[in-house]
Amino acid sequence: MKRYRNLFFSLIGIMLALMVAVTALVVYVDPFFHYHPPIEGFPYIVDNQLSQNPGMAKNMLYDSCIIGSSMTVNFDTDDFNELLGMKTAKLSYSGAYPKDDSNILSIVFDKNTYARKNMDVKAVFIAADIPTMSADVDEIKYPLPEYLYDKNVLNDVEYVLNKDVLFEYILKPVIQGKGSDLSEIYFSWWTPDYYNIQWVMHNYEQPEEAQEKAEPDSLIPATKANLETNILPYVEANPDTEFYFFFPPYSILYWNNVIRENMYEATMNQYMYVTKRLLEYDNVHLFYFQDIDEVLDLNNYADYSHYKPEINRFMVECFKDGSHEVHSEEEMAKELSKMDEMVTGFDFMDLFSQEW
Amino acid sequence: MLFLPIFILGFCLLRRALSDNRSKELVLNVWIIGASLVFYGLFGIKNLAVLIVSILWNAVIVRVLKGKADKRAKIILATGILANVILLLAFKFSGLVLPVAISFYTFNQIAFLVDVYRGEIAFGASEDGFSKETAKDFDDKFSGYAFIKYLSYILFFPKILQGPLMSFNKFAVEQKKSFEAKVDWEKVMRALLLMSMGLFKKVILADTFGKAVNYGFANIAALGRMEAILSAFFYSFQLYFDFSGYCDVATAVCMLMGFDLTINFNSPYKSVNIMDFWKRWHITLTDFFTRYIYIPLGGSRKGALRTYINILIVFLISGIWHGTGWTFVIWGLMHGVMSVITRAIKKKRAANAAHVVSVLANFLYVTAAWVFFRAESAMDAIALFGRMIFGGNRPFYSTFADGFRLNEIWYLIKVTPLMRLSFSWDICLWLFTALAVIIIFFCPNAIEYAGKCRVGVRTTLLTAFLLFWSIMSFGGVATYLYMNF
Numbered sequence: 001m002k003r004y005r006n007l008f009f010s011l012i013g014i015m016l017a018l019m020v021a022v023t024a025l026v027v028y029v030d031p032f033f034h035y036h037p038p039i040e041g042f043p044y045i046v047d048n049q050l051s052q053n054p055g056m057a058k059n060m061l062y063d064s065c066i067i068g069s070s071m072t073v074n075f076d077t078d079d080f081n082e083l084l085g086m087k088t089a090k091l092s093y094s095g096a097y098p099k100d101d102s103n104i105l106s107i108v109f110d111k112n113t114y115a116r117k118n119m120d121v122k123a124v125f126i127a128a129d130i131p132t133m134s135a136d137v138d139e140i141k142y143p144l145p146e147y148l149y150d151k152n153v154l155n156d157v158e159y160v161l162n163k164d165v166l167f168e169y170i171l172k173p174v175i176q177g178k179g180s181d182l183s184e185i186y187f188s189w190w191t192p193d194y195y196n197i198q199w200v201m202h203n204y205e206q207p208e209e210a211q212e213k214a215e216p217d218s219l220i221p222a223t224k225a226n227l228e229t230n231i232l233p234y235v236e237a238n239p240d241t242e243f244y245f246f247f248p249p250y251s252i253l254y255w256n257n258v259i260r261e262n263m264y265e266a267t268m269n270q271y272m273y274v275t276k277r278l279l280e281y282d283n284v285h286l287f288y289f290q291d292i293d294e295v296l297d298l299n300n301y302a303d304y305s306h307y308k309p310e311i312n313r314f315m316v317e318c319f320k321d322g323s324h325e326v327h328s329e330e331e332m333a334k335e336l337s338k339m340d341e342m343v344t345g346f347d348f349m350d351l352f353s354q355e356w
Numbered sequence: 357m358l359f360l361p362i363f364i365l366g367f368c369l370l371r372r373a374l375s376d377n378r379s380k381e382l383v384l385n386v387w388i389i390g391a392s393l394v395f396y397g398l399f400g401i402k403n404l405a406v407l408i409v410s411i412l413w414n415a416v417i418v419r420v421l422k423g424k425a426d427k428r429a430k431i432i433l434a435t436g437i438l439a440n441v442i443l444l445l446a447f448k449f450s451g452l453v454l455p456v457a458i459s460f461y462t463f464n465q466i467a468f469l470v471d472v473y474r475g476e477i478a479f480g481a482s483e484d485g486f487s488k489e490t491a492k493d494f495d496d497k498f499s500g501y502a503f504i505k506y507l508s509y510i511l512f513f514p515k516i517l518q519g520p521l522m523s524f525n526k527f528a529v530e531q532k533k534s535f536e537a538k539v540d541w542e543k544v545m546r547a548l549l550l551m552s553m554g555l556f557k558k559v560i561l562a563d564t565f566g567k568a569v570n571y572g573f574a575n576i577a578a579l580g581r582m583e584a585i586l587s588a589f590f591y592s593f594q595l596y597f598d599f600s601g602y603c604d605v606a607t608a609v610c611m612l613m614g615f616d617l618t619i620n621f622n623s624p625y626k627s628v629n630i631m632d633f634w635k636r637w638h639i640t641l642t643d644f645f646t647r648y649i650y651i652p653l654g655g656s657r658k659g660a661l662r663t664y665i666n667i668l669i670v671f672l673i674s675g676i677w678h679g680t681g682w683t684f685v686i687w688g689l690m691h692g693v694m695s696v697i698t699r700a701i702k703k704k705r706a707a708n709a710a711h712v713v714s715v716l717a718n719f720l721y722v723t724a725a726w727v728f729f730r731a732e733s734a735m736d737a738i739a740l741f742g743r744m745i746f747g748g749n750r751p752f753y754s755t756f757a758d759g760f761r762l763n764e765i766w767y768l769i770k771v772t773p774l775m776r777l778s779f780s781w782d783i784c785l786w787l788f789t790a791l792a793v794i795i796i797f798f799c800p801n802a803i804e805y806a807g808k809c810r811v812g813v814r815t816t817l818l819t820a821f822l823l824f825w826s827i828m829s830f831g832g833v834a835t836y837l838y839m840n841f
Contacts, residue, residue, distance in 0.1 A: 008548075015824060
């Protein structure tokens with residue numbers, strides 16, 4: 001019996017030793033930056049928005065950040081440094097809903113983090129995706145790995161004893177010897193081949209035509225709730241931070257979707273409402289990019305909404321020199337009027353009559 | 357991960373600390389009930405609420421039912437069973453999310469009601485593990501200890517999710533044994549070995565096969581011939597390792613307590629025919645159907661035709677119990693029809709086919725039936741069979757084989773000459789397939805192995821290796837398949 005007892009305690013000893021060793025390694029390297037800033041010289045691979053954004057928001061040094069959906073993934077943070085002199089962290093979530101933005105903003109503005117103890121947030125650059133503004137205020141795109149978002153130490157076991165973390169984010173970068181370039185993390189559709197009209201049109205599917213026209217104000221209540229719950233509280237609570245909101249330049253096909261869904265007027269009203277609410281704050285800069293000429297040329301897109309990185313660079317230039325900034329509701333009305341002219345003047349029939 | 361060690365440690369400490377039988381019985385039952393509620397509560401408060409309502413309803417029925425032997429008793433029993441069935445069917449057919457393990461605890465409670473009605477619940481008999489006080493509580497008003505024991509029986513967490521469906525009397529005997537047991541280090545080591553094998557089956561094998569299965573059944577129209585054939589086999593493997601893994605872990609937990617859990621899974625793919633299969637796969641469910649449906653219908657006592665009809669009815673119900681939709685009806689009937697044929701042939705002609713051929717033929721038939729079990733629709737299942745014939749020869753689509761390339765294996769293969777093989781990118785898929793075939797057809801079942809092997813340094817290292825590998829892989833673990841029934 002004593003022999004079996006010894007075997008039992010040996011087993012426990014082996015298990016504990018293995019678990020402590022792996023935990024120590026994960027905590028030391030900390031590939032998700034959950035516990036501390038990156039260690040000098042380790043080639044970190046950053047490719048997981050859900051798992052790595054909260055850690056980066058907590059433990060990286062930055063004075064500005066990019067928040068929003070896949071409309072923000074092709075920003076090069078070096079452009080922000082070069083043009084605006086800012087050290088910018090990219091904290092995008094592909095397909096983000098306002099609640100996703102809120103989740104990461106709550107970490108960005110948490111005063112108890114290493115990041116905030118060492119640097120203030122001078123600016124936040126947020127993609128204002130109108131289609132997601134009418135979502136439920138609690139809707140998120142993907143379930144979060146809660147153990148990386150909460151302050152419960154016990155559930156961190158899912159992080160420190162996780163073979164994917166060990167192999168994909170510690171062993172693999174060590175073997176490869178090369179980490180991610182933080183200025184280009186999360187880049188998508190990165191080769192020029194993706195940006196051409198044949199590819200876009202071949203993959204584009206028109207939505208079903210809605211028979212009933214949406215009420216002009218039908219999108220306002222949900223938009224109001226999202227702004228007041230997920231966005232504006234951060235603007236109000238941080239008057240010293242400049243918030244750069246921008247309406248991303250979706251292609252003209254986006255408007256075809258809006259028309260077919262019979263939401264044109266409701267969507268226009270939604271833009272006006274968001275503009276009105278955002279411009280109530282002195283620390284908000286609002287940019288409308290949807291009526292730039294590039295939206296008419298589908299060679300600038302990988303699909304109906306995702307534009308090529310040159311347009312991201314162009315937007316950063318605008319943040320610097322103020323081009324396309326909207327200062328009042330009247331200016332926004334003019335922009336939407338221009339947009340309306342572009343939409344009504346565009347020959348959709350011709351586009352869809354061709355074989356792609 | 358902490359739940360189990362805390363539960364077992366608490367159980368052993370309480371058992372050791374309490375000497376008075378009455379308080380030991382009470383405290384340990386309360387410990388089991390509390391832990392089981394916490395465990396079940398992890399699946400959500402709504403699930404827990406349905407479970408509690410179901411338990412209270414059945415407790416009321418038992419209270420009204422006990423001691424009555426007239427016509428009124430029959431009506432009360434029928435009311436009790438009907439409410440259980442309605443609850444189950446309401447969730448199954450309303451489109452609502454099915455509460456976790458509702459089929460299992462509902463069946464358990466139906467069995468309990470019937471046994472109370474039949475007077476087979478032996479609270480009073482000392483060999484069934486009850487103190488006189490407990491028996492008196494039951495006889496008087498089904499309260500106090502009796503009610504606590506009932507709660508313990510229904511909620512007992514190692515079996516609530518996927519069975520086994522144990523009778524109350526058997527459970528009580530085993531529970532009493534576990535209350536009186538002392539820590540047996542040899543048994544502890546055997547239990548941990550069994551647990552490590554169960555976790556390995558579930559986390560490493562079942563979930564890995566599951567990835568290819570998910571791809572295969574979601575993209576039937578795009579499958580090549582080999583992908584279609586393997587999708588069917590892999591689902592067969594996935595179900596096997598999923599359920600077998602669960603049974604091993606549940607048995608191991610009970611072994612740690614000194615409780616012998618009823619065997620529910622016994623190398624079923626080694627069966628020589630479909631009737632043999634149901635004596636090895638989900639054994640206690642087969643017992644339940646036999647005891648509470650087949651025999652009351654007349655069993656085999658009313659001639660061959662009635663026997664066959666009764667068999668078909670049982671398998672039809674089994675199909676509906678497993679899920680809603682025609683696919684489950686077809687699956688149940690496939691098993692029913694083959695059972696009838698097997699029974700008919702067996703009567704006329706002694707089984708003389710070669711053992712290997714019988715096993716193989718039965719496995720192929722069971723696997724074909726599983727295709728209907730897994731497919732979204734009967735048309736999908738037929739389409740999968742179609743792809744097996746008309747899918748053409750072509751390399752595996754990357755997503756199909758990707759799931760098998762576990763980093764811990766793939767990194768090793770990359771630095772070996774195996775990478776020079778023409779099929780090197782699919783090598784992990786074939787390794788898993790070979791391992792599955794060896795375990796399923798050529799190894800003794802894990803419970804048997806863990807019970808008989810020589811416990812020493814080698815088994816200790818194997819236990820540590822499998823446990824550590826499984827724990828490190830928990831991150832991507834899916835839920836147990838049988839839990840959804």
